[in-house]
Amino acid sequence: MKSAYANPTYQFHIPGHTKGKAVYKEFKKLIGEKALSIDTTDEFDNLGTLHPATGPIAEAQELASKAFGAEKTFFLLNGSTAGNLAIGMALTKKGQKVIINRNCHRSALTGLMISGAEPVWVCPSRIEDWSVWGNIEVSKIEQALKENDNVGLVWITNPTYEGVVSDIKAISEVCKKYNVPLIVDEAHGCLWNFNSHLPETALKLGADAVVHSLHKTGGSMSQSSMLHIAKNSKINPDTVEKALKLLHTTSPSLILLGSLDASRAVLQSQSGQKLIDRAVKNAKYLRKRLDNIPNLHQLKPSFGYMTDVTKVFIKIDGLSGKRLESILEIDFGIEVESASDIGVLILCNLGNKRSDFVYLADALEKIANADHKDIYYLENRKHMPMLEPIIKMSLRDAYYSEKETIPKEHAIGRISAEVIAECPPGISILLPGELITEAHLPYLNDYKELEVVKTL
Numbered sequence: 001m002k003s004a005y006a007n008p009t010y011q012f013h014i015p016g017h018t019k020g021k022a023v024y025k026e027f028k029k030l031i032g033e034k035a036l037s038i039d040t041t042d043e044f045d046n047l048g049t050l051h052p053a054t055g056p057i058a059e060a061q062e063l064a065s066k067a068f069g070a071e072k073t074f075f076l077l078n079g080s081t082a083g084n085l086a087i088g089m090a091l092t093k094k095g096q097k098v099i100i101n102r103n104c105h106r107s108a109l110t111g112l113m114i115s116g117a118e119p120v121w122v123c124p125s126r127i128e129d130w131s132v133w134g135n136i137e138v139s140k141i142e143q144a145l146k147e148n149d150n151v152g153l154v155w156i157t158n159p160t161y162e163g164v165v166s167d168i169k170a171i172s173e174v175c176k177k178y179n180v181p182l183i184v185d186e187a188h189g190c191l192w193n194f195n196s197h198l199p200e201t202a203l204k205l206g207a208d209a210v211v212h213s214l215h216k217t218g219g220s221m222s223q224s225s226m227l228h229i230a231k232n233s234k235i236n237p238d239t240v241e242k243a244l245k246l247l248h249t250t251s252p253s254l255i256l257l258g259s260l261d262a263s264r265a266v267l268q269s270q271s272g273q274k275l276i277d278r279a280v281k282n283a284k285y286l287r288k289r290l291d292n293i294p295n296l297h298q299l300k301p302s303f304g305y306m307t308d309v310t311k312v313f314i315k316i317d318g319l320s321g322k323r324l325e326s327i328l329e330i331d332f333g334i335e336v337e338s339a340s341d342i343g344v345l346i347l348c349n350l351g352n353k354r355s356d357f358v359y360l361a362d363a364l365e366k367i368a369n370a371d372h373k374d375i376y377y378l379e380n381r382k383h384m385p386m387l388e389p390i391i392k393m394s395l396r397d398a399y400y401s402e403k404e405t406i407p408k409e410h411a412i413g414r415i416s417a418e419v420i421a422e423c424p425p426g427i428s429i430l431l432p433g434e435l436i437t438e439a440h441l442p443y444l445n446d447y448k449e450l451e452v453v454k455t456l
């Protein structure tokens with residue numbers, strides 16, 4: 001990329017802004033001329049192609065597979081979403097069953113809607129005090145494998161958005177016993193292979209394929225992710241690549257691909273190791289400070305599950321997470337990753353300095369010691385239901401059924417025809433094919449109407 005930039009050519013091809021020349025002045029000033037001048041797609045400037053992978057792009061994927069300990073790595077545009085779509089499309093078939101956790105990301109659902117495979121829902125444990133899903137118990141996976149024939153995949157999310165970690169080794173052993181491939185959506189765990197204080201990556205624990213959102217915590221640009229096929233995987237990489245070719249844009253952004261290569265280079269380097277080490281140490285510092293605030297609580301490892309130390313989920317007595325989030329933002333200029341009705345999620349990132357955490361801990365101390373009134377509690381806003389879904393129709397059939405849109409209050413007893421899953425964390429409140437019950441209503445405050453399967 002550097003040499004393409006240093007040797008500019010006369011350009012008569014896409015993208016038509018022609019190295020930034022036809023770009024709105026203010027925008028150019030904002031993002032910089034240089035960024036626009038390297039905004040090209042594959043095929044040009046001898047930078048290789050993504051599908052099939054050739055040239056420097058193929059080399060960069062190869063380097064990534066070595067760094068992450070995979071047999072083969074595919075660069076993803078449109079995030080891990082693209083990886084999950086490709087997994088569903090390439091590795092499952094209509095009518096086949098897929099054992100999957102209820103709190104999967106909506107992109108996994110979409111993958112199954114493409115293929116027509118049937119999810120067998122496994123509900124993880126519930127961490128009721130925090131209103132979040134916990135770990136996936138291996139016994140539940142084994143039970144589902146025992147009770148179902150024609151299982152194409154076991155597909156699980158690890159860690160959860162809030163950093164709860166399941167026992168992947170035990171789950172992979174069960175999958176091997178039943179000879180079913182294991183896919184792990186490790187979107188939030190791309191740093192794990194690079195630091196011994198973080199959990200072990202599923203690529204080392206027997207998963208067949210793993211998805212990583214490098215852009216979430218790995219330092220690459222938004223939308224850039226990776227899909228790894230593990231060593232000794234049961235999965236044929238060619239099948240996955242064929243699906244990716246169909247799902248991906250035909251104009252891949254070289255900036256995004258380059259940023260994946262750059263983040264791999266950082267994570268592997270000594271300076272990158274130092275950054276991860278600093279993030280872990282900062283997380284420990286923050287957690288220690290928070291331990292000394294009496295009415296502030298943090299989600300910690302407990303019996304049955306571990307946590308990723310860099311994801312700090314906290315709550316303060318008498319304050320909803322939403323309220324805490326707005327106090328942090330308005331009064332202190334602090335932006336957190338997300339807020340639920342219970343708490344806020346803080347990510348200890350590679351780019352944060354120790355002074356950031358000192359400021360954050362001081363701010364939380366002040367908030368915890370002040371007498372804030374919480375209007376959100378009065379509104380009774382609810383974030384994420386943890387219900388056992390009552391499935392009345394297949395996922396795909398419901399999604400493609402004849403639908404009608406009706407007021408939410410009239411939808412109880414009807415079958416959802418849509419995915420309702422706001423981001424973050426992109427976990428569905430309602431799935432196509434799921435019975436809508438009164439228990440869903442507190443979580444649907446933002447919806448006046450729902451799309452349901454039309455009754456004849």
Ligand SMILES: Cc1ncc(COP(=O)(O)O)c(C=O)c1O
Nearest residue numbers: 078079080081105185187213426
């Ligand atoms: C568990 C999980 N998988 C997949 C995704 C999709 O990732 P991306 O935003 O990279 O498309 C997310 C996004 O939040 C996620 O939380």
